[in-house]
Amino acid sequence: MTKEKPSTLVMKFGGTSVGTAEAMAQAVANIRASQADWENVVVVTSALSGVTNLLVESTTRAVRGDEVFISQTESELVKKHFEIAEKLIKSPAQQAQVKQEIKHLSADFANLCRAIRVLGEATPRAMDAVVSLGERLSVRLLAAALQAAGAPSQFIETTHLIVTDDDFQSAHPDLEKTKANIKTIIKPLLAQGQIPVLTGFIGATEDGITTTLGRGGSDYSAAIIGATLPADEVWIWTDVTGVMTADPRIVPTARTIPEVSYREMAELSYFGAKVLHPKAVRPVVELGIPVRICNTFAPEEKGTYVLADKDGRTAKEGNEKTEDPQNASNQIVKAVTAIKHQSVITVEGRGMLGVPGVAARTFGAVAATGTSVPLITQASSEQSISFSVPHEAVETVLESLHHAFTEELEQRDIDRIWASDEVAIITAVGNGLQQTPGVAGKIFSALGAANLNVYAIAQGSSAVAISLIVASEGAQKAVQTLHHFIAS
Ligand code: ASP
Numbered sequence: 001m002t003k004e005k006p007s008t009l010v011m012k013f014g015g016t017s018v019g020t021a022e023a024m025a026q027a028v029a030n031i032r033a034s035q036a037d038w039e040n041v042v043v044v045t046s047a048l049s050g051v052t053n054l055l056v057e058s059t060t061r062a063v064r065g066d067e068v069f070i071s072q073t074e075s076e077l078v079k080k081h082f083e084i085a086e087k088l089i090k091s092p093a094q095q096a097q098v099k100q101e102i103k104h105l106s107a108d109f110a111n112l113c114r115a116i117r118v119l120g121e122a123t124p125r126a127m128d129a130v131v132s133l134g135e136r137l138s139v140r141l142l143a144a145a146l147q148a149a150g151a152p153s154q155f156i157e158t159t160h161l162i163v164t165d166d167d168f169q170s171a172h173p174d175l176e177k178t179k180a181n182i183k184t185i186i187k188p189l190l191a192q193g194q195i196p197v198l199t200g201f202i203g204a205t206e207d208g209i210t211t212t213l214g215r216g217g218s219d220y221s222a223a224i225i226g227a228t229l230p231a232d233e234v235w236i237w238t239d240v241t242g243v244m245t246a247d248p249r250i251v252p253t254a255r256t257i258p259e260v261s262y263r264e265m266a267e268l269s270y271f272g273a274k275v276l277h278p279k280a281v282r283p284v285v286e287l288g289i290p291v292r293i294c295n296t297f298a299p300e301e302k303g304t305y306v307l308a309d310k311d312g313r314t315a316k317e318g319n320e321k322t323e324d325p326q327n328a329s330n331q332i333v334k335a336v337t338a339i340k341h342q343s344v345i346t347v348e349g350r351g352m353l354g355v356p357g358v359a360a361r362t363f364g365a366v367a368a369t370g371t372s373v374p375l376i377t378q379a380s381s382e383q384s385i386s387f388s389v390p391h392e393a394v395e396t397v398l399e400s401l402h403h404a405f406t407e408e409l410e411q412r413d414i415d416r417i418w419a420s421d422e423v424a425i426i427t428a429v430g431n432g433l434q435q436t437p438g439v440a441g442k443i444f445s446a447l448g449a450a451n452l453n454v455y456a457i458a459q460g461s462s463a464v465a466i467s468l469i470v471a472s473e474g475a476q477k478a479v480q481t482l483h484h485f486i487a488s
């Protein structure tokens with residue numbers, strides 16, 4: 001694809017990357033360093049770590065009538081942000097200015113929460129007005145800290161930039177309208193050599209009512225900005241060095257994966273690696289814009305690049321080094337994850353054979369309990385369906401299923417519905433896992449050799465993952481065993 005303007009980098013900093021004066025100073029240093037290599041740098045920031053949670057909790061407590069917590073939180077917000085302002089903004093005039101804004105926004109917070117307390121309810125719209133304050137506070141600090149470090153910068157509240165629908169708390173962006181705002185607001189700043197510093201997480205409706213993009217939404221903001229500029233790369237600065245081959249607490253030799261495809265990323269995050277929500281970065285990855293996940297506190301490390309898939313969902317070709325046949329055998333497995341505290345529920349009965357609708361009703365009954373199902377298998381005999389649910393949901397799900405199939409159970413079309421002991425889902429992720437003959441066999445042999453019993457497998461739905469279920473006690477060993485398949 002052609003880029004309107006070469007050399008534009010979007011950098012997003014998560015809460016822990018700006019949560020203390022030391023962290024924010026490091027973030028500022030990383031931004032300054034990137035200016036050497038990039039013509040334009042646009043920064044997106046989260047709220048300071050812990051702040052959004054505090055804001056959410058305040059609204060919940062306000063609804064219950066808690067007045068004290070509102071005042072406490074107001075002071076806490078002032079203190080947290082003042083501390084950083086005092087350390088990073090040296091000019092007395094500028095520091096005073098930022099402090100005044102912090103005081104002002106914190107007072108807004110208290111007023112909003114008091115109104116919520118009086119009303120005894122917090123509408124989604126009111127919630128967004130409150131929780132958006134975290135980013136509105138942090139963005140001022142970061143822009144001022146950058147200025148104090150000698151980089152011309154300007155903070156911008158993305159209520160003026162990202163246009164969304166009015167689905168408060170998880171609003172959807174209108175990319176076309178946002179693009180128009182980028183042209184009139186961001187491009188002129190870049191042309192002047194400024195670094196725009198934008199609030200993550202928030203947008204506004206066309207009428208200017210503040211919305212948020214959902215918890216953790218700053219990554220999404222960065223992707224929206226990256227897609228609409230468009231940027232050449234989007235870097236997500238966090239407190240870990242990209243995506244690891246496994247949890248290093250389980251596998252001490254685990255290491256950072258240099259590149260993952262979008263789909264691998266999706267599987268990894270679905271099966272327990274919580275670095276980045278794949279949906280959040282979709283707008284940029286779809287345009288072929290690489291996303292780099294990197295560590296604020298180890299900026300010299302390359303981290304992980306998330307690249308487009310090579311098939312229909314991509315824009316850019318040639319990203320998938322993994323599909324190079326020379327490399328394929330080495331890189332079939334890229335990462336291994338474990339989700340613990342699961343149980344397998346099985347619906348079984350000879351009367352289910354060939355009866356349409358059993359699966360639909362089964363999952364309907366599960367969905368009615370608000371439980372999500374990470375893994376499903378059905379033997380081809382159609383005499384049983386097994387799926388996993390979080391262990392703590394077992395009772396509720398079983399009850400719902402018994403209720404849904406009362407008749408079938410009475411008539412013995414379904415013989416029983418039962419749950420296993422606590423188990424873990426182990427997932428191996430890698431492009432080409434399923435196209436490569438013999439992988440599943442090797443995996444099972446290795447697990448067998450390690451004396452691990454596999455209760456169920458699921459391999460169908462995703463081309464890039466194989467999941468298997470083992471007893472909880474075997475989870476650690478299973479991850480370690482499969483990690484041997486990752487080429488060193
Ligand atoms: N501050 C928001 C949250 O904690 C958004 C973000 O950090 O991505 O959910």
Ligand code: MG
Nearest residue numbers: 014015046216
């Ligand atoms: Mg975050």
